Amino acid sequence: xxxxxxxxxxTPRAGPLSKSDFKFFEMITxxxxxxxxxxxxxxxxxxxxxxxxxxxxxxxxxxxxxLAGEYQTLVVASECRYFRQISSxxxxxxxxxxxRLGRSSIxxxxxxxxxxxxxxxxxxxxxxxxxxxxxxxxxxxxxxxxLAAQNF
Numbered sequence: 529x530x531x532x533x534x535x536x537x538x539t540p541r542a543g544p545l546s547k548s549d550f551k552f553f554e555m556i557t558x559x560x561x562x563x564x565x566x567x568x569x570x571x572x573x574x575x576x577x578x579x580x581x582x583x584x585x586x587x588x589x590x591x592x593x594x595l596a597g598e599y600q601t602l603v604v605a606s607e608c609r610y611f612r613q614i615s616s617x618x619x620x621x622x623x624x625x626x627x628r629l630g631r632s633s634i635x636x637x638x639x640x641x642x643x644x645x646x647x648x649x650x651x652x653x654x655x656x657x658x659x660x661x662x663x664x665x666x667x668x669x670x671x672x673x674x675l676a677a678q679n680f
Contacts, residue, residue: 543611543647544611544639544647544648544649544651545623545637545639545647545648545651546646546647546648547621547623547641547646548646549623549625549639550623550624550625550639551625551680552584552585552588552589552623552624552625552680553581553621553622553623553624553641554580554581554584554585554621554622554624555619555620555621556577556580556581556619556620556621556622557618557619558614558615558616558617558618558619558620559616560616560617562616563615563616567615568613568614568615569613569614569615569616571608571610574608574610574640574650574652575606575608577620577622577638577640578606578608578622578636578638578652578654579603579654580622581622581623581624581638582624582636582638582654582656584624585624585636585680589676589677589679589680590676591672591673591676594670594672594673595656595658595670595673597661598660598661598662599658599659599660599661599667599670600658600659600660600661600664601634601656601657601658601659602656602657602659603654603655603656604633604655604656604657605653605654605655606652606653606654606655607652607653608650608651608652609650609651609652610649610650611647611648611649611650611651612645612649613649614640614642614644614649614650618642618643619642619643620640620641620642620649621640621641621642622638622639622640622641623638623639623641623648624636624637624638625637625680626677626680627653629669629674629677630669631666631668631669632657632658632659632666632667632668632669633655633656633657633658633666633669634655634656634657634658634669634673634677635653635654635655636653636654636655636656637651637652637653638651638652638653638654639651639652658670
């Protein structure tokens with residue numbers, strides 16, 4: 529049995545983000561195979577949507593090449609909150625913005641939208657750590673990425 533007290537009680541969560549909170553969107557066509565037996569997109573697929581959208585964002589801001597070569601980015605954390613169901617067929621827009629830029633980490637805020645609402649159906653966070661490819665040890669995010677990130 530779990531006993532909750534004031535220190536462990538869950539705090540209220542913020543509501544869904546809106547499309548106007550984002551400048552960049554990656555369009556993804558939903559597939560029939562994305563649906564589960566309940567008729568909506570299976571929860572695990574959202575993490576794939578996030579990964580695809582962040583990579584699209586990095587390509588869009590021409591940072592994929594900067595975060596390559598001697599550098600590599602590794603996903604170290606991700607999370608998702610669900611607000612309403614979506615299902616195939618259809619197209620979703622996944623908004624991406626930089627939530628926090630640390631010394632070696634980049635936390636992206638991501639949100640899934642469809643044509644039914646300007647509010648996110650799901651949203652979350654996707655965190656990369658920049659590492660040296662050879663040593664696999666964290667390194668500072670390149671300055672060129674920091675400069676490009678200021679526009680987003």
